Amino acid sequence: MVIDQSNSVELKIKGMHCSACVVTVERALNKVDGVQKSAVNLTLEKARIEGNVSSDQLIKAVERTGYEAELIEGDKPPQDDDPDK
Numbered sequence: 001m002v003i004d005q006s007n008s009v010e011l012k013i014k015g016m017h018c019s020a021c022v023v024t025v026e027r028a029l030n031k032v033d034g035v036q037k038s039a040v041n042l043t044l045e046k047a048r049i050e051g052n053v054s055s056d057q058l059i060k061a062v063e064r065t066g067y068e069a070e071l072i073e074g075d076k077p078p079q080d081d082d083p084d085k
Helices: 019-030 056-065
Strands: 008-014 033-042 047-051 068-071
Touching: 008 019, 019 033, 019 047, 033 056, 047 056, 056 068
Parallel strands: none
Antiparallel strands: 008 047, 008 068, 033 047
């Protein structure tokens, strides 16, 4: 099944030190209702979650494991300051 990019969230995870930390965070994320898949990268300190779930639920799940998490905002198109262009 192909998952639409709009149903994907990236989080910055702080406090992980080893592969056991990664497993702990992934398990917590996968237990959240609506999560179809999660992947945590220790080196980049990021988690990518696919599914239909709010970022607040994901952040709370990570924080319950003892780590910090924050939403990584997607790339936004640059704003044009001059509307006459």
